[in-house]
Amino acid sequence: EDKVVQSPLSLVVHEGDTVTLNCSYEVTNFRSLLWYKQEKKAPTFLFMLTSSGIEKKSGRLSSILDKKELFSILNITATQTGDSAIYLCAGTRMDSNYQLIWGAGTKLIIKP
């Protein structure tokens, strides 16, 4: 059965720290891995990763995929209180037009 596991489940750091969130996956016919940020509303799309070793970057956020070891990381540098959220990752399959296999999320709290 396909699964996506995120770690840690929760993380508390101080403003300015750098954090690394982990997402490991076992997805048959893997296509891509997606990262989302969820505050008190719906998930907001961050990154889609399909190729190993190519870093995607957006401001202080960056992410990379390792298709050999079946994991992805999301890095946030110089964290701010506005980064506090649940970060979700999801895998997609080549043979499915719709299915996202979701992790349970990492709850990140940034203390001022």
Next chain:
Amino acid sequence: DTGVSQDPRHKITKRGQNVTFRCDPISEHNRLYWYRQTLGQGPEFLTYFQNEAQLEKSRLLSDRFSAERPKGSFSTLEIQRTEQGDSAMYLCASSLDTGQWAQYFGPGTRLTVL
């Protein structure tokens, strides 16, 4: 705002009542998805449309749930005879059907069944 929109944002209803939610996807997106999310869980897939065709329904979707997308644009999700276990956030997302696979979510409708 050209993102996905949902209406209403909040709905409180009594057990046994019917409720209907609406989703307007990003205009050029021909795929539309409905999810349900409860606290501490990732979104749970309910159903999806390609244009007006409903191509997949989760086995978790009971016969009290029905979704339509009559003209391939907006969609509605109806829950009949609501139960307390239906209380959740109902999320709509849309995407293109090209190689760009990211689904973009609306703000959600939070349903509370009393």
